[in-house]
Amino acid sequence: MQAVILAAGMGKRLKELTSEAVKCMVKVNGSGMIDRMLGYLDRLGLSRIVVVTGYESKKLMAHIDALSVSTPIEYVDNDIYDRTNNIWSLCLAKDYLLKEDTLLLESDLVFEEAVLKKIMDNPYPSLALVDKFESWMDGTVVTLDEHDGIKEFVSKREFDFDKIDEYYKTVNIYKFSREFSELYYVPFLEAYCKAMGTNEYYEQVLKLIVCMDNPPIKAVRLDGEKWYEIDDAQDLDIAETVFLEGRSKLERLRKRRGGYWRYPKLLDYCNPTNPFFPNKRLMHELKSGFETLVCRQPSGIQVNSLVAAKSFGLKEEQTVTGNGIDELVKIFMHMFPGKQGVIHSFFAGHDDADTGGGCLEYIPDSPDFTYTADEIMNYFEDREIQSLLLANPDKLSGNYIGKPDLLRLVKWAAGKGIRLVIDESFADFADAAEDKTLLEQEILNLNPQLLVVKSISDSCGVPGLRLGIAASGDRKLIAEMKKDASMWNINSLAEFYMQIFEKYKDAYRRALLEFQEVKRSFIGELQKIEFLRVLPSQTNFVLCKVLKPYSSGELAVRLLERNILIKELSDDMAVSDKQYVRIAVRNGDDNERLLDALKNL
Numbered sequence: 001m002q003a004v005i006l007a008a009g010m011g012k013r014l015k016e017l018t019s020e021a022v023k024c025m026v027k028v029n030g031s032g033m034i035d036r037m038l039g040y041l042d043r044l045g046l047s048r049i050v051v052v053t054g055y056e057s058k059k060l061m062a063h064i065d066a067l068s069v070s071t072p073i074e075y076v077d078n079d080i081y082d083r084t085n086n087i088w089s090l091c092l093a094k095d096y097l098l099k100e101d102t103l104l105l106e107s108d109l110v111f112e113e114a115v116l117k118k119i120m121d122n123p124y125p126s127l128a129l130v131d132k133f134e135s136w137m138d139g140t141v142v143t144l145d146e147h148d149g150i151k152e153f154v155s156k157r158e159f160d161f162d163k164i165d166e167y168y169k170t171v172n173i174y175k176f177s178r179e180f181s182e183l184y185y186v187p188f189l190e191a192y193c194k195a196m197g198t199n200e201y202y203e204q205v206l207k208l209i210v211c212m213d214n215p216p217i218k219a220v221r222l223d224g225e226k227w228y229e230i231d232d233a234q235d236l237d238i239a240e241t242v243f244l245e246g247r248s249k250l251e252r253l254r255k256r257r258g259g260y261w262r263y264p265k266l267l268d269y270c271n272p273t274n275p276f277f278p279n280k281r282l283m284h285e286l287k288s289g290f291e292t293l294v295c296r297q298p299s300g301i302q303v304n305s306l307v308a309a310k311s312f313g314l315k316e317e318q319t320v321t322g323n324g325i326d327e328l329v330k331i332f333m334h335m336f337p338g339k340q341g342v343i344h345s346f347f348a349g350h351d352d353a354d355t356g357g358g359c360l361e362y363i364p365d366s367p368d369f370t371y372t373a374d375e376i377m378n379y380f381e382d383r384e385i386q387s388l389l390l391a392n393p394d395k396l397s398g399n400y401i402g403k404p405d406l407l408r409l410v411k412w413a414a415g416k417g418i419r420l421v422i423d424e425s426f427a428d429f430a431d432a433a434e435d436k437t438l439l440e441q442e443i444l445n446l447n448p449q450l451l452v453v454k455s456i457s458d459s460c461g462v463p464g465l466r467l468g469i470a471a472s473g474d475r476k477l478i479a480e481m482k483k484d485a486s487m488w489n490i491n492s493l494a495e496f497y498m499q500i501f502e503k504y505k506d507a508y509r510r511a512l513l514e515f516q517e518v519k520r521s522f523i524g525e526l527q528k529i530e531f532l533r534v535l536p537s538q539t540n541f542v543l544c545k546v547l548k549p550y551s552s553g554e555l556a557v558r559l560l561e562r563n564i565l566i567k568e569l570s571d572d573m574a575v576s577d578k579q580y581v582r583i584a585v586r587n588g589d590d591n592e593r594l595l596d597a598l599k600n601l
Contacts, residue, residue, distance in 0.1 A: 002049065007051055109227060125177035126177050148219045271584065320469065320482050343391065362375075364397075392424055419449050424454050431516055518591065529595075
């Protein structure tokens with residue numbers, strides 16, 4: 001068996017990375033794609049490796065010749081690479097296809113060795129390697145029958161988003177038997193080039209072949225083996241994360257701060273949200289207006305504040321909307337740049353927090369990181385602060401201060417002339433029977449020094465909308481915050497969500513009840529894990545002390561090896577013993593997967 005690698009393209013979308021080098025020479029975590037590919041092929045005992053070059057061919061050949069590859073390498077040059085596509089590159093190498101069985105690969109792939117093993121170990125003579133279609137994939141897809149027969153090749157023009165569940169992406173690695181090439185592929189290839197020209201894709205030929213009765217090529221499906229196709233800088237960034245290991249991969253993912261939907265196999269236990277809302281009907285209503293919402297300008301901040309105020313029974317002049325609560329808190333902090341008192345957890349995970357005139361942290365000394373309103377008041381009683389920021393429930397431990405005690409804290413702050421900011425983003429998840437919110441007209445009007453912020457994104461399960469509100473009885477403060485915010489800081493989709501949410505409040509309440517039931521079961525199972533001490537929590541995540549034989553970092557890495565991401569807190573804990581992790585509560589199936597992984601450890 002031999003291998004043919006198509007490497008003639010210019011890779012324009014990688015811009016400066018390919019201005020003076022070939023695309024396949026671009027490095028992923030320090031190793032060129034072609035270096036990695038040739039290393040794997042060299043261990044297969046092939047008769048030869050044929051590389052079809054084009055753009056910067058001399059540089060590529062010199063680079064390959066300098067590698068320690070024992071398999072004989074031969075070159076075919078596509079000197080009109082800038083006017084043709086890969087069908088012509090393969091046509092130039094067609095005589096090789098007629099000599100023996102062939103592994104065909106495109107050069108802009110990075111993959112683990114198990115990917116090649118998958119196609120080599122399959123005894124079927126002619127195969128297309130495929131993987132279940134995911135959102136990051138681009139290019140040709142196929143549909144399969146129950147026996148892995150290829151029903152059709154679907155081009156970009158024919159792609160139907162309503163059929164995504166049926167699609168498999170071609171990995172651009174194929175195995176052609178000599179007989180398949182001689183009787184089918186090469187004759188069809190020559191005819192197609194004559195009829196349709198050379199600026200086409202070689203997979204168009206396969207598209208014709210699978211239209212035959214009993215086509216002589218089938219598919220073999222990947223099952224979790226890692227690969228990535230690199231076309232631009234964004235692909236390169238994600239591929240480097242995918243192919244990192246251990247602590248390096250964990251740190252790379254942490255720095256992304258989200259966007260984990262780009263890694264569809266990754267289960268995100270790092271960012272807590274509402275696992276049971278929005279419901280299907282609300283999502284369907286959002287989708288029904290999607291095209292209009294994307295193509296139309298959103299309302300300005302005044303109108304969106306009115307929409308938000310209506311949802312919470314407030315007045316527009318008391319309320320301001322934000323692109324998440326981070327925007328709103330930053331605006332507040334810049335307006336009042338004096339010394340701020342902060343409960344340790346308030347800025348957990350926010351590296352860019354700006355405390356203006358300085359920050360005085362209160363760090364609970366309880367082994368469970370619990371604290372009361374009285375402890376906060378006692379700590380700051382004799383300390384000079386202009387404002388105090390409190391998340392309730394706490395963003396690290398889930399500590400919750402009940403509403404009566406919270407109102408005592410509000411009164412204390414007023415007596416001290418302290419501006420008080422309370423973040424109640426996760427208050428809806430607390431299992432206290434009382435009414436938990438301070439977003440009430442009477443409370444705000446009686447306490448104008450109070451600013452209440454709430455992340456609708458987190459409480460309502462729509463973090464991708466980046467939607468938050470702030471409310472205060474100090475109407476001058478709210479007016480100034482609106483001036484400092486962008487006029488269009490909320491997009492149309494978020495605006496529409498706020499507009500329709502009121503219809504779904506009953507469904508939201510039911511979702512919270514379902515959450516409480518799942519949370520109790522989940523925590524009960526976590527408490528059985530011998531290397532975790534589960535701290536009490538009143539929100540949609542739990543803080544866990546990691547015990548021997550693991551450290552928090554080791555545990556996070558071991559779970560990441562199973563595609564589960566938890567929040568490792570060694571950089572966020574202002575205590576000497578930093579062996580803590582924070583684990584979000586998700587739905588029952590996801591929780592079971594995490595629990596199984598922990599039990600296996």
